[in-house]
Amino acid sequence: MTAATINYQELTQKIKLWGKELGFSQVGFSDIDLSSHEKALTTWLAKNYHGDMDYMAKHGLMRARADELVPNTIRVVSARMDYLPSDAKFAQILKNKNKAYISRYALGRDYHKLMRKRLKQLGEKIEQYCQQFNFRPFVDSAPILERPLAEKAGLGWVGKHSLLINEQAGSWFFLGELLVDIPLPVTTKSENQCGSCVSCIKICPTQAIVEPYVVDARKCISYLTIELRESIPEQYRKAIGNRVYGCDDCQLICPWNKFAQLTTQDDFQPRQNLDNTDLLALFSWDEETFLAKTQGSAIRRIGFECWQRNIAVGLGNADFHPEIIRTLEAKLASATVMVAEHINWALRQQKHKQQAQQKNLPFVTENERLSGRLIRSIEKGLPRDA
Incomplete structure (x- = not known):
């Protein structure tokens, strides 16, 4: 025509x-x-x-x-x-500190x-x-x-x-x-319906939403675990928890996601069991395994070094276990300078938890209290089958 x-x-x-x-x-x-x-x-x-x-x-x-x-x-x-x-397993993985949480868009x-x-x-x-x-x-x-x-x-x-x-x-x-380049009739703009809700601002583990509609990417866990190619600033490591690739917290707390629709695309279903894998299992991968397991995945773009960096942080935040300490120490010899820095941080965290356990003292961080609130909210209002 x-x-x-x-x-x-x-x-x-x-x-x-x-x-x-x-x-x-x-x-x-x-x-x-x-x-x-x-x-x-x-x-x-x-x-x-x-x-x-x-x-x-x-x-x-x-x-x-x-x-x-x-x-x-x-x-x-x-x-x-x-x-x-x-089957997004949001709460199941977030509350199990020894599992790896990967942002659901990347599974x-x-x-x-x-x-x-x-x-x-x-x-x-x-x-x-x-x-x-x-x-x-x-x-x-x-x-x-x-x-x-x-x-x-x-x-x-x-x-x-x-x-x-x-x-x-x-x-x-x-x-x-x-x-x-054709003059298609435009659609009516959507009306903002956030109202007075500030749940996403309050729940952000690193307070990256510095004001409504404004995110300081430098604090955002998605930026820190995906975009950043250097060391993760130490003040954010505990807040990262077991999130090794991205973060979904601000979406999980959003009341509008009770209307979320499940995907109809088979390609967006989880691959390689990445929705339910132990941190230690992922940390055992060598670079060849990483490349093979992430073929066709958005995860591959961060590279093996940042992948190890992120998992080391996750292991530092995991519940104390002697196997974690042994695994971290064994990796030190072959780790890059950046990864070794995060391994040493993780070892210090694990040893602090070990000491607390030996003295029968609680070891609960403010971030863990925040995560508990998020998990309770998720369990109350998840979309069907999620």
Whole structure:
């Protein structure tokens, strides 16, 4: 069809249908005007809240200007895809300090490739309908403010933890977008429904949500265990607990996640038993095993050294056991300087717990009290089968 004969309102309905067929939970449409977000972005960068994520600052305000990223862009097609597995074992793993907790988005196949492939297929379907049409798909792969765009597209609202919340599906979903050059009618923007709730701010183990809608990444456990390539600052290590890759606490406490939808994608179900594995078992992996076990997983991107660093911290926070001390000491000889630093910290923690046990003294940290509150909340309000 030519541009003059296209019924764009009808086309949006077709795109929504095609999106459903491709496995997307929802599709919406927005213009590209994010000028109202530029001041907040500039302030966030000026305060260095992005930490070592240099790519966040590299492109400056281009993140709020999609037409600078892809010239001639006038609309964004935003899509979301649910990822919550059918048996997430949230409370079961978080309250067992000797197990490894991995953020639930990373238990299955790396979503970047899957989502981008589906978005490309969606773009190709639109291309077949329009004679003149250009598009580019993105999934965490471009300097673009995807959450504000998804909010404008009606997929949800940006919560106080900075993640997108949908009133019918909570927040356990991935986002992706197509930047397009056709004048699709825009969707009504979602209304923010956080109200006076500050549960996510209060529950954050490291107090990384420094004010509503603002996260200091340098304190965030997801940043510390995934993005940071150096030593984890010691003041945050106890708060990390057994979280060896990412953190879901701010989502777990969110009351809107009682409406969370389970994923329909087999690729997002847990692989390699990573949803229920002992820290000691993961620490026994050599690099070859790590690469084999994380093939096709988002976890691989952090590399073996950071993986060992994170697990060493987890072992320091685990319940005392002589086997943990023996294993940590055995790893010291072959560990890198950075990993050895975290092993030595973990050994000190284990020995403190050993002494407390010998004296029959309680060893409960403030973070463990906070985690207890979270676990009780999870057990009261989990989505079905989760």
